[in-house]
Amino acid sequence: MKILNYINGSYCEPLSGAWLDNYNPSEGGIYAQIANSNAQDVAKAFEAAKAAFPGWSQTPFEQRSRILLKIADLIEKNLDRLALAESMDNGKPVSLAKKVDIPRASANFRFFGHAITQFASEAHESVGLDTLNFTLRQPIGVVGCISPWNLPLYLFTWKVAPAIAAGNTVVAKPSEITPMTAYLLGEILTEAGLPKGVLNIVQGTGPSAGQAIVEHPGIKAISFTGGTKTGEHLARTAAPLFKKLSLELGGKNPNIIFADCNYEKMLKTTLRSSFANQGQICLCGSRIFVERPLYERFKKDFIAEVEQLNVGHPQQGVDLGAIVSEAHRDKIERYIELAKEEGGTVLTGGNRVMVKGFEKGYYLEPTVIETLDPYCSVNQEEIFGPVVTLMPFESEEEVLRYANSVKYGLSSTLWTSNLDRTLRMSKQLEAGIVWVNTWLNRDLRTPFGGVKASGVGREGGFEALRFFTEAKNVCINYDQ
Numbered sequence: 001m002k003i004l005n006y007i008n009g010s011y012c013e014p015l016s017g018a019w020l021d022n023y024n025p026s027e028g029g030i031y032a033q034i035a036n037s038n039a040q041d042v043a044k045a046f047e048a049a050k051a052a053f054p055g056w057s058q059t060p061f062e063q064r065s066r067i068l069l070k071i072a073d074l075i076e077k078n079l080d081r082l083a084l085a086e087s088m089d090n091g092k093p094v095s096l097a098k099k100v101d102i103p104r105a106s107a108n109f110r111f112f113g114h115a116i117t118q119f120a121s122e123a124h125e126s127v128g129l130d131t132l133n134f135t136l137r138q139p140i141g142v143v144g145c146i147s148p149w150n151l152p153l154y155l156f157t158w159k160v161a162p163a164i165a166a167g168n169t170v171v172a173k174p175s176e177i178t179p180m181t182a183y184l185l186g187e188i189l190t191e192a193g194l195p196k197g198v199l200n201i202v203q204g205t206g207p208s209a210g211q212a213i214v215e216h217p218g219i220k221a222i223s224f225t226g227g228t229k230t231g232e233h234l235a236r237t238a239a240p241l242f243k244k245l246s247l248e249l250g251g252k253n254p255n256i257i258f259a260d261c262n263y264e265k266m267l268k269t270t271l272r273s274s275f276a277n278q279g280q281i282c283l284c285g286s287r288i289f290v291e292r293p294l295y296e297r298f299k300k301d302f303i304a305e306v307e308q309l310n311v312g313h314p315q316q317g318v319d320l321g322a323i324v325s326e327a328h329r330d331k332i333e334r335y336i337e338l339a340k341e342e343g344g345t346v347l348t349g350g351n352r353v354m355v356k357g358f359e360k361g362y363y364l365e366p367t368v369i370e371t372l373d374p375y376c377s378v379n380q381e382e383i384f385g386p387v388v389t390l391m392p393f394e395s396e397e398e399v400l401r402y403a404n405s406v407k408y409g410l411s412s413t414l415w416t417s418n419l420d421r422t423l424r425m426s427k428q429l430e431a432g433i434v435w436v437n438t439w440l441n442r443d444l445r446t447p448f449g450g451v452k453a454s455g456v457g458r459e460g461g462f463e464a465l466r467f468f469t470e471a472k473n474v475c476i477n478y479d480q
């Protein structure tokens with residue numbers, strides 16, 4: 001099977017004729033070939049996007065909205081097929097793709113299809129100067145969107161939907177590790193009647209196709225989600241070109257549990273926030289801090305629950321599927337070894353799982369490591385797998401120090417029934433999101449993004465539409 005580029009409304013092969021292998025992580029074999037696109041393919045996609053821009057940016061917002069809503073409907077209609085494709089490509093349980101990834105991809109188009117009809121800008125009357133200022137928000141032109149492998153269609157659409165809703169045309173690249181659902185989206189775009197060239201999907205690696213998007217002088221803004229190291233590199237490339245940049249990067253999120261929390265709810269949610277999607281969600285709570293009086297009880301109950309989790313082939317009704325790639329599985333295993341060298345104790349997990357009939361798949365047990373040092377590598381570096389660390393704490397000040405000690409600041413979770421503490425800590429936690437007595441609870445109108453090494457800028461709601469438009473002040477002087 002060939003995963004092609006989608007340029008100017010049609011599928012096409014890469015100009016170089018070069019292909020990459022696409023692996024099925026749950027079975028360990030190659031199952032498709034991906035277009036290994038380069039700067040020429042990006043240039044071709046850019047030309048298509050540039051030609052489409054005048055027409056699309058002039059299209060009334062009601063019409064743009066209608067097309068986005070149609071795309072949302074068609075994603076819903078193709079739920080089963082897309083969920084299966086996502087699961088095969090990524091290793092995630094098909095049930096998760098069906099419940100979260102694909103519905104959210106549809107919701108992204110639906111949300112921005114509606115949001116664009118409500119998007120407005122400001123007017124400022126300068127009384128005394130006899131002037132009226134208004135802010136004209138215009139689409140930027142051709143923009144670039146680059147997304148990662150962990151929530152493939154979910155995050156791809158989170159970027160492209162607001163970009164086109166706002167009237168831009170796009171050159172977008174999904175991860176070369178999970179290209180399948182973005183490839184399938186092409187068919188849906190055509191069926192929904194999206195004009196040719198509005199959304200062009202270029203497949204290929206980061207250093208080749210991705211780099212070419214970031215370097216292209218005509219692509220005026222880049223919305224990127226991925227690792228912090230890649231984000232640094234992107235920022236260095238894009239800054240001298242004065243591109244608008246939105247960076248959603250890595251995380252090392254604390255999950256802070258106070259003894260006064262709703263215990264059952266916390267336990268159930270913590271299981272999810274630790275291991276959903278094999279722990280490969282940037283928002284997973286990978287460092288669990290538990291207040292001392294609750295520590296031993298939580299440790300015992302949590303381990304018992306984790307040991308009930310079922311790891312296996314993603315299509316067989318499991319809790320955890322496969323790790324996305326062999327290289328990533330090996331990286332996670334190195335962290336588990338490092339944790340032991342640093343004095344950590346593996347309380348449960350730590351091993352590969354041999355799934356009968358799929359022994360070549362990349363499976364790992366959900367792993368809980370008790371650590372003594374909040375500053376050790378496994379408590380500071382992003383592992384991005386089914387591995388959490390566990391530590392007790394004595395006081396609010398102490399746990400805040402631990403929570404904020406990392407270079408990242410994406411999200412944090414707080415479990416407590418104390419309102420004063422909630423407000424105090426929400427102000428002091430260095431993170432773009434504070435979830436209190438919940439996790440991964442998303443209202444798409446809210447600002448989404450990180451601080452510190454977790455990124456620059458905000459997505460979500462009108463923030464995304466602001467990012468994908470240029471604000472121009474028009475100042476009119478009038479005679480009294």
Ligand code: NAD
Binds near residue numbers: 205212230281282
């Ligand atoms: P990655 O940085 O390796 O790749 C992300 C994307 O960037 C891919 O499409 C890749 O091909 C592309 N890329 C790589 N090098 C490039 C270059 N030189 N120029 C342009 N593009 C390039 O990240 P990943 O391994 O795919 O994803 C995992 C990371 O993403 C984790 O760190 C995770 O925390 C982060 N993430 C963050 C969020 C968030 O919202 N903050 C969400 C999901 C994932």
